[in-house]
Amino acid sequence: MDKGNYTAVTEFFLVGLSHYPGLQISLYVLCLLMYLVILLGNSILIIISILDSHLHTPMYFFLGNLSFLDICYTSSFIPKILINFTSERKSISFLGCTLQMVISLGLGSTECILLAVMAYDRYVAICNPLRYTIIMNKRLCAQMAAWTWVAGFLIALIQTVLAMIKPFCGNIIDHITCEILALLKLICVDISLNVFIMTVGSIVLLITPLMLIFFSYIFILATILRINSSEGRKKAFSTCSAHLTVVILFYGSALFMYMKPKSKDTKTSDEIIVLSYGVVTPMLNPIIYSLRNKEVKGAVKKKVLFRNLFSRKI
Template identity: 85%
Template sequence: MNEENHTTVTEFFLVGLSHYPGLLLSLYVLCLVMYLVILLGNSILIIISILDPRLHTPMYFFLGNLSFLDICYTSSSIPQMLIIVMSERKSISFTGCALQMVISLGLGCTECILLAVMAYDRYVAICNPLRYTIIMNKGLCAQMAAWTWITGFLVSLVQTVLALLKPFCGNVIDHLTCEILALLKLLCGDISLNVFIMTVASIVILIIPLTLIFFSYIFILSTILRINSSEGRKKAFSTCSAHLTVVVLFYGSALFIYMKPKSKDTKTSDELIGLSYGVITPMMNPIIYSLRNKEVKNAVEKFLIKNLYLKKI
């Protein structure tokens, strides 16, 4: 596209899956139900990690961060998406689109780094158990969490600003939300700088954390296999299996979206994978941790029984 043909954009039209009008009502109901499950499940995890003294450990501190992040991440896009899906105009203001993109991208980047931090926490807990409380002290945990959020939003801000400063040759986004890959297809002129920055960001946010997680679990698995007690091996593995399941779900979707060859047209499969990345994974996180972690399961049961009992009284 030539820069001379650029358009002054005041709003964007989100037309993702609009060529399947029969799916829109089903999509609305499905996303609404999943969003409510996300809010309920992650809120319960945050509450029990605060109220239950047994969960006042670095592992559950980071899990609380993950749950809060998932609530914010889905809240930045799903409510607006639900409005647009059922709207005839399907428009969002330029400012609204920019805010949605910087927040959702920032939270997605933050989650990538946070999962690597959680893997490091599991590595220290299993491979250096005697020094765990010394290494993973409150000060270090707070610093790691803070820098995780700061780094994620700095990466998002750079990519978003570079994209929005370019002239646009259209304002129709073939996606359900203001997603940066879909927005880049509307830019006029040369976008090689944007592609380069996105490639660097993908390496920093996706590849490096995933590599750290991979090597962490190599050491973790090696240590677990050296444990003589079968009960000890089972307990050690149970503390890692939930996190590893979340990593596979999250990074699988993220790598498919951001690391595969880019095409000009958005495929339906890309939109559905994006929905999985942005909705299904945050919904599954509290379910996975509740089912795979005995301490979380017991704390959730205690919380629910206590509240149900008090309501009956």
């Protein structure tokens, strides 16, 4: 393609699903409801983990990070999706598209690493319980959480900059968000470097953390099977089942989206997948951790009971 035949882009038009107005109305209602559930559910988890002293442990520290991350992640693109679903001019400025891409990519990348960190926490708790509080001290937990955010946003910034500095042949993005795979097909010049960096990023952010999670759970399973007490095995399984469920939901859709060989084409199914791991998973995270965790349910009940008693005294 002629490298000189490009357009000076000041804004993009997000035309994904524009050919399905009926579907857009249904998705608007669905996304709005799910977004409200995400805000409510994850906020409750954060508040409970802060207020209840029994939940001041590494597991709930990382869970609070995950909830905060999910709120920020969904807030980076769902409001814009809702606006575009009800607007005839489905546009976003160049700067707005850049910010949306780097924030959503950064937060999504951070979650990939954070899930691996949470798997390591479960590994230490079950395989080395006597030294758990020594190994997973407050300083180490804070450093691990901080580095997940730094690494996630650093990789996202590199991918975004390499994409946005290239010349574009048009400004119509066949997607509902400024998604990097959809944006790459507008670039007029060779994108081999972009594809290479994305492949490396996928290995670092998807394959490597997934392998760490996989090996962590092999050791966890081996340790659990050596526990003589059936009650002990059940308790150990319950502490890991919620995290494992979240990992399967998140990585399943993310791997399908980013690891398949495609850089120039986007399909309607990809937009549905984006909504799957970008909206459904953050919505289910607090539900999964609440339903599968007795400590969280106990903390919620205790706070509700305390509030009821306090209101009666008043």
